């Protein structure tokens with residue numbers, strides 16, 4: 001599958017290794033949702049009735065599938081297309097700039113968790129997640 005990688009394999013490995021270290025910390029997803037919801041009252045309201053233990057499981061799966069999409073794998077792309085549908089105009093109707101809040105909140109939370117979150121590691125997170133966000137936004 002290497003030839004079909006949307007993102008360089010080394011970069012995906014760098015992202016995945018860092019992601020797994022972050023997910024191994026029990027506070028990572030809580031910190032992310034706190035930060036994401038404090039980026040705007042609109043975002044906060046959308047999660048007013050959310051069961052966060054379920055939402056944490058969902059996000060774990062999504063992040064993993066985002067790295068699969070970056071590898072050019074079908075299950076990853078399909079997941080993002082499904083997210084685009086549920087988050088699109090006739091369902092959750094997420095405005096495009098909320099995806100910027102989502103991405104920045106995730107990057108800042110990773111920075112907080114990782115001892116060596118240097119510019120190279122940040123670029124790896126941005127490349128993998130940026131691709132995923134572009135796919136979701138393009139298919140809503």
Ligand code: HEM
Nearest residue numbers: 043046047049050051058062083086094098099102133136
């Ligand atoms: C690319 C980034 C994102 C991914 C991969 C993602 C993924 C998901 C998934 C898999 C679900 C479960 C339902 C479904 O299958 O659609 C979900 C639910 C949800 N997402 Fe997202 N999401 C993203 C960005 C956002 C953004 C920017 C918002 C803005 C507020 C948002 C708000 C929500 C809400 C409100 C729910 C329902 C929560 C509930 O059940 O109470 N998501 N998301």
